Amino acid sequence: MFGLLVLLLFTSTEAAVNCSSASTCTECISLPYSCFWCYTPGLARCLSPEDKDNCSTSLSSYSSAINEINELPISDQNQVSLKSVSLKLRVNESIDVKVSVKASNDYPLDLYILMDLSSSFGTDLDNVKNIAPQLPLSLQNVSSSFKIGFGAFVDKPILPFTSNQQLMYDPMPGITIPFSYEHIVSLTNSSDLFNSELQDISISTNVDNPEGTLDAMLQAVVCDDVIEWREDSRKILLVMTDDVLHTAGDGSLAGIVKPNDGLCHTEYDESTNRTLYTASLLQDYPSMELVKMTLTNNDVVPVFALAGVSDDIFALYNESVSPFLNGFSVALQKDSSNLISVLIEAYRKVVANAQLSFNLPDHISATVKANCSNYFPQRRECVEIGNETVEFTMSVSLRECTQELRDNKSTDIIVTIPGFSRFLIKVSGHCSCECESQSTRGSTECSKNGNLTCGLCNCDEGWEGSTCSCSTLQCPVGLNGKTCNGRGACECGECHCYNVNSAELSDIDSTMLDTTSVDNPLIYGAACECSNYECLTDGDGTVCSGEGECQCYNGTYECLCAVSALTGERRTGEWCQCSTDHCIDPDANNQTLLCSGNGTCSPCEPKGQACTCNDLYSGPYCEESTFVSGTLLGSCDNSVRDCVICYGEAARSESENSSISCGSSSCDNFALLTSSPSDDYIIPGSLPNSNTDCSFISGECQYTYIAGRGPDGEDLYAVPPRICLPIPIWAIVTILLVLIILLGIGILIAIKCCCMYLDYKEYNSFKAEVSKASFERMENPMYHTPDVTYKNIAYGSE
Template identity: 35%
Template structure:
């Protein structure tokens, strides 16, 4: 049951944390027509509104004023009428970081206050710096398990006050130490309720133990080491029945009883020393304790938790929340046999660490020192009280590494007076327009300083043209704002010119025998009110009917716009869908456009036959320069070859020079071509000078093929001989194997060793009794 309760606590904590994580939703990359400027800027951060009174044309809906700024400008909206509010980041307070804790006011986190103006889904970023000041004060509360198995440990802790302070004095001069202890709830089945055992829970009657208790605060945080050692020395060991202890009860009370413990707004460390596991939420039902812990301080005048038999143990999630809110960093000093359990617990409690404690706690000073260094060298920037609808991500810029888009900011290996930085990205959904101004806090775990972030929604337009009862809106019938009229009840139309109860005349909304408004809108007061994306006096212009590429009309607003069903491409683009770029940069090579073997179409090479790759450089089937000029070299030098009869005509641009084998130009053989003929070898070198080709041809080398023929004959004979030998060896091996098998079979036969009882001879001798010799 204890295990189930523990697992359930872990799961609940994980679920609560997961639900608190920010959800990254992609922004919309298009703008849809909206009824007002306010709705437009709430739709997406890329959307803008044109407030020009004459922007919309006949039949065009007022909702078409909402589009991207580029599209509106392309459609003729002047910049002074372009409404696109932008979010703003204002740093309200930014006190410089401190180098030392000796100052009256120590600043380790900057800035301290930020004000954000946010449009829905618009992301804004600001930078946060943190630097751990040298000598920052420390409060250390030592919480010890006093069950009987910790007897040796208590004797050592009584002597450790000065050693602990001496170790922490290496990082700060201001150290205060307190002490508390715990056993378990004083009811069955955790503690024996026999009167004698309640008075002395020691296993042996001759040994004296103090009565069991749940949690007792022994000493307030103090810098008086003599008092610490005196009060701890007065403590005595106690005992209980089961193995798990009431440590979570003690930790929660030590965290929430801030005034009783004496916690300052400094680095708070809680050393939890135990040699066993812990009870958690749900275990209290074994003793009939079912009320969940209320998270309040319940210490009596003697410093004891007097409600331990009323409230159940806290869950891991509840404890993690309380410790994090109180900025307390737990150090779990536990023995080897339970260290794996506390390592799992530490994963669920922010800013906690686990260290292995020897059986008698003799290494506790070194353990605390190492654990503190590990905790203080890790900087965790997190948010708290994040309102619904607000999202946040962190980019961490650490000393030797960085990370982006994380739910928390974290840097490890940070030393004293080394600053680290975090970029905090904040955005909100449309809910911010309903909830209004909100705020949350950022802080570095383990430190009391906070950064206040105030968010103001930017959900309305300030077009600067508001007119009540404007003459433009049917002689004062409606109000004018951001280029459109707001009509009173009973009126409609662009200028509130149409009464809703007036009978519409469809004859004024059609051309010839066509449908009213060409079936793409409705007739209102003798005028067409076109559907979205359609305009024109009779809704004859469809701005959605153009060619699309990857789902975008006319390849997107950066390439072209749709005008009455046809794409109008911007400069440097062409084609039906404006996706053909007139740029040729992707086709250019050092040899020219498409390496001189193709043409550039839509900034892509179309290669000649035989050539391929992006710039037409490769041609596997094309002849090499040696192959191309070999016939001319042969015919002009020796009068032979395939061009011997047409050499003058075919090789008129080729100049051939014969050279002897002793010519010094033959020493450098790099770049020379060699072509083998039936009985000779032609060697030549090619250089090109404009349209003229110059070829140096060496004297023919006669190839002696006698050795080649002899080699082929001998090689063939040897191969045949090897095949015959291999065949004979294989046959011999098979025969020997079969003979051995036959011999073995004969040796195993037994029928000839005895007479066959069923055997009868074919010859029978019969004696004639009447025969007389």
């Protein structure tokens, strides 16, 4: 039995698919493997196989299936059991298609010979003409229903492929002007017609070695009206050549850059009575890929008959060109005298191998197996099948649903078995649910506020919920213009505020503050406009400094500060950062005394830095007396400058044995020093560590003095002699100015002397050059005097 066998393969991997992730019926059936859609109202959802019992009714399941099959038994007139099959696939659920192939002993044969007519093929053409009457007879041995045709090719008739001399006139008698492709004999079973047409053709010529083979092959395949290929026949294109071929891109050498369109451009020319390729100079050579696709789509098998080529050229065709084009290569003798035996060999090669050839779009995949003894999986080919019937198994699956499949369109896959036949696979997909086109408007299941589709309610605008019973039109809008302030979900007209740590809020509220300092962070309010964590924070990010409660009034935040347990006063400040507690010494006996009573309190400063102490007191809370501890320093006071100047003068005068009196009521507690004291000098009678060195400048003199504190807090001063400059400052400044002016004048004089010296040298050099020159008086050679003198030869004669 030769026919199509179809197997549905289910792979038990549903556990890897999360069916519940699908929210619609179409999404559910588009998931790989067996997910089911329950469309019972109120229970509509996508179920996995183990959960489908939870929806005993209204269960929608789609499986891959065969829609239509067209198959024929294998006979002498039919070599492939399948003509067409229509599949409807579910994603990742495959169908096995088995097709049988057997080579017929008497199958219709169409043979079109395409011959290279370049000058190197001249002897071959003569032999082909001689054996032309025998060619049809030889084909009767392989098929009783045969047709044979003939065409020829050279190359594009333009430089650098052919020369201008070759194009303008026949260089030699019996040589045809170069052409790209000429169709000579359409497929016929008339031996006389074939023979007579071949006798009239002549050899041609070109310049470069590669030939325009691909141009001719493409036209010979696509020009069906010219060649007259039959639909149900074994089609063989025999290409006779002795050199390599031009490929796409070579046309740019002649300025031909337009890509080949793959269409037929071969027409009959009444002026020359020839059928020629007319777009040769308009389009580039076709690519190998384009020729392969054309051969495959038209079920034509190429056979390259290579005449007297080198081993390298034969290897190129046999190992590269022929396998790529799904064809074969055979060797001709140098003069093509063995053409008949080569034809028989080529025919046997075509029918000896059965290969599935097809192209798949990205959303469809297929694997092929075969039961033949010599099977090559990578090429999907059975070789040397002889009279054996081989069976191919194609496992076709759908990778994903495309928009085309969702629009209920199908994808056509043409599977070609070169030399045998082809069959068509039409693939459509389970990519949409029928129930989605059967929506019930204003369904009671949807509270008459929506449409019921596949058991789901699609609510009208302003309604929501599984049964469309909740209104969304009455939810309040926040100050930012968003419903529920963007921080809550509107359900049935009310805002349900999100949890602070919810994923929804993290996507919506990008301005959230740190809530770690709040024990129970909340969002609340009719429009979710309030929270207990958005008040101002201190430098550590603590809301209300941790000393108050964050309160919200219509979206405006304010800290309600706590009352101090020490003073009974409420904390103040925008984030409760101010408190008189900052000025109370925790170790003091009196816990209500600010700054220990020895300073002023700044409650908004941090604890320990809020007190400004009075004189004679220090410490964080002004609890230490600097007078008692002996650490109060004497101060440099500008009010005593006059006394210091007087005592400085007196000290200097005293060292010079003169007497100056500075005694006055304002200069008490001053002492004279006859010389500058050492660094460890201490004013007699002053407190330890209370001395301070002071100094100032007055006029040209520097005055220094030492200030200290006595045991009773009195100021004590010791003044050494003043130190003055030996020359007054005004005299120093005057001398410096005079020196600067004199230096500038000297520089200007030096520059002027240098310039005068250089000018003097240049002038003497000029005089020397002039004395060496000699001038001579000359006439301008272009000048012609206007005076003309004529001599009268007869003047003075008798």
